[in-house]
Amino acid sequence: MATAAIIVEGLRKRYGDVQAVDGVSLEVATGEFYGILGPNGAGKTTTLELVEGLREPDEGSARLLGEPSWPRNPALLSRIGVQLQSSAFFEKLTAREQIRTFASLYGVSAQRADEMLETVGLTDKADVGENKLSGGQAQRLSIACALVHDPELVFLDEPTTGLDPQARRNLWDMLREINSAGRTVVLTTHYMDEAQTLCDRVAVMDRGRILRIGPPAELIRELGVANLEDVFLQLTGREYR
Numbered sequence: 757m758a759t760a761a762i763i764v765e766g767l768r769k770r771y772g773d774v775q776a777v778d779g780v781s782l783e784v785a786t787g788e789f790y791g792i793l794g795p796n797g798a799g800k801t802t803t804l805e806l807v808e809g810l811r812e813p814d815e816g817s818a819r820l821l822g823e824p825s826w827p828r829n830p831a832l833l834s835r836i837g838v839q840l841q842s843s844a845f846f847e848k849l850t851a852r853e854q855i856r857t858f859a860s861l862y863g864v865s866a867q868r869a870d871e872m873l874e875t876v877g878l879t880d881k882a883d884v885g886e887n888k889l890s891g892g893q894a895q896r897l898s899i900a901c902a903l904v905h906d907p908e909l910v911f912l913d914e915p916t917t918g919l920d921p922q923a924r925r926n927l928w929d930m931l932r933e934i935n936s937a938g939r940t941v942v943l944t945t946h947y948m949d950e951a952q953t954l955c956d957r958v959a960v961m962d963r964g965r966i967l968r969i970g971p972p973a974e975l976i977r978e979l980g981v982a983n984l985e986d987v988f989l990q991l992t993g994r995e996y997r
């Protein structure tokens with residue numbers, strides 16, 4: 757098996773009374789497209805943040821590209837791309853200025869930044885201020901900023917939430933291309949069709965724990981159900997939303 761891009765062992769994180777992540781272990785192979793599924797509050801975002809090294813775990817560890825992600829590791833930052841759920845733009849800059857600023861932090865050319873803007877369909881919004889973009893446009897800009905330095909490992913937290921169907925399909929195509937070029941992609945999603953279409957494997961999460969990991973088709977077969985939505989229902993005992 758190829759070297760694992762991500763190795764997570766026994767991650768735990770508690771916020772007050774809430775055990776948000778309760779012993780998560782998983783491995784993602786280099787070049788894999790991996791999905792984390794779960795209802796609201798399952799612990800997906802916290803898990804991603806622990807894995808990315810943005811949050812300190814109470815217990816457990818994560819290794820990315822062979823390096824521990826905590827304590828925060830500056831050498832890793834240029835090799836990973838992180839799209840955050842809450843936007844983290846510089847104030848008062850236009851879309852073009854935002855992405856060029858991210859690009860320059862990574863030593864990436866302005867030309868490449870403009871190309872990324874084109875890829876996510878925002879060229880006609882290049883001169884619009886970040887606070888004047890629609891939710892979906894801001895979402896696409898944050899994804900473009902996360903990908904501008906062509907990272908080996910990409911983390912996306914509900915990347916298509918808030919996008920219209922066409923923008924969603926465009927983003928799927930883009931993520932498939934990135935993945936075909938050998939990049940490892942990890943995403944969280946609420947959309948079962950998205951997980952089923954894109955992911956090589958999914959981890960189904962609920963109440964801070966992983967209930968099952970496998971390729972969508974295999975999970976569907978194993979549980980003898982019609983689709984991933986039913987897998988989820990059977991594993992968690994509830995509707996997805």
Ligand SMILES: Nc1ncnc2c1ncn2[C@@H]1O[C@H](COP(=O)(O)OP(=O)(O)OP(=O)(O)O)[C@@H](O)[C@H]1O
Binds near residue numbers: 795
């Ligand atoms: N900073 C925080 N302080 C306190 N509690 C938190 C914090 N962040 C998350 N939680 C709690 O931890 C649990 C897991 O939250 P998390 O955001 O990881 O779930 P999620 O699966 O990403 O949910 P969603 O699909 O709604 O984004 C929830 O009960 C949430 O209320």
